[in-house]
Amino acid sequence: MSAPLRRTVEGGAGWVLPVLLLVGWEAAARLGEIPPTILPAPSDVAAALWKLTVSGDIFKHIGVSAWRALVGFAIGGAIGFALGLAxxxxxxxxxxxxxxxxxxxxIPHLALIPLVILWFGIDEEAKLFLVALGVFFPIYINTLHGIRTVDPQxxxxxxxxxxxxxxxxxxVILPGALPSIFVGLRYALGIMWLTLIVAETISASSGLGYMAMQAREFLLIDVVVLSxxxxxxxxxLADSAARLLERAFLTWHPAFQPQ
Known part of the structure; x- marks a missing residue:
């Protein structure tokens, strides 16, 4: 089997379990095993998605959340990378x-939310600060580790x-540190979304977290699940982008050679 075909098969195999879970979820909901007030069926969630797509609200909230995530990541990631190198x-x-x-x-950065709200209010600065702080340390630690563990020979x-x-x-030094740096990048991307979810559900007037909280107030469970x-x-998507960057920058590394 050629390398591109093998990667396609492996990528498709990763979606088998999610699809099976969706099918089982839909069947259980339709058979009444899962009450709609607890967890609506995937078809109901899809209907909520269609409604929000037609109104255009979903694009507005996704755009706001993505902007916060990327800007916060750029700030925290750049500072963490620079300090890790230094x-x-x-x-x-x-x-x-x-x-x-x-x-x-x-210090758990999410525990700082009350203090951050006092500092910045509920404006964009609060969300950006929390996201930047959340992604800073994974990138800093892994960049530092990567530089320090380059083969001295x-x-x-x-x-x-x-x-x-x-x-x-x-x-020599930067290429040798790249595998560790990319580990920090992928970990930081997960922390980025985790931080944003919490920040938007506590102090926001737009974004996916705000949409979920508003839906909760009106008992729109399908919209909450959709969020x-x-x-x-x-x-x-962010993790897949990071993996593509790994393949692009680590073609010399044995772990990223096509089999």
């Missing part, structure tokens, strides 16, 4: 900041071949 390369930088960062890392070999510091970083499923699909 602390991985420089012992002075690591000694000056890593202890403080490790102390802050052990490869670094020494680069020096022997006369590489400058910039060449050594670009051709959860959209979050899950967006999370899967």
């Amino acid at each position: 602390n991985g390369i420089s012992g002075i930088s690591r000694a000056a900041s890593d202890t403080t960062l490790q102390m802050v890392r052990n 490869l670094i020494e070999m680069g020096r022997i071949y006369g590489m400058s510091r910039l060449e050594l970083f670009a051709r 959860i499923l959209i979050y899950a699909l967006l999370g899967k």
Whole structure:
């Protein structure tokens, strides 16, 4: 079996279980095993999706949530990546900041929501701050780990071949750290959506979390379930994008060679 065909089959196989769960869920709901007030049938959720699509509300809420997620990720990810590089390369930088960062890392960032609301209100800054804080540490820790665990023999070999510091970083250190960095990226993407869900259900006037909370107030369980499923699909889409980046940047790595 060719590599592209094998990847297609493997990707399709991953959707078998979700489809079976949906079929079983629909059957149980139609047979009355699951009350609609507890969990509506997938067909009812699909009908809610169609209604919100026709009205255009679903696109507005998805757009707002995606904007918050991406901007918060860009801010927190950029800072985490920069500090991870600095602390991985420089012992002075690591000694000056890593202890403080490790102390802050052990504070659950979602526990800061009441304080963040006092600081920023319920405007966009509060959501962006929480998302940025949530994604910062996975990227920082994994970038630092990746830099620190690059094979020192490869670094020494680069020096022997006369590489400058910039060449050594670009051709040896950064490529060697990329597998760990991508682990942090994928983990941070999950934290990004988790943080946004909580932030939008507590302090928001738009977005998927706000849509879910409004639906809960009016006992629209199908819309609540729809919001959860959209979050899950967006999370899967983000993870798939990260995996494509892995394949693009790690073609030299044995784990990403076509079989």
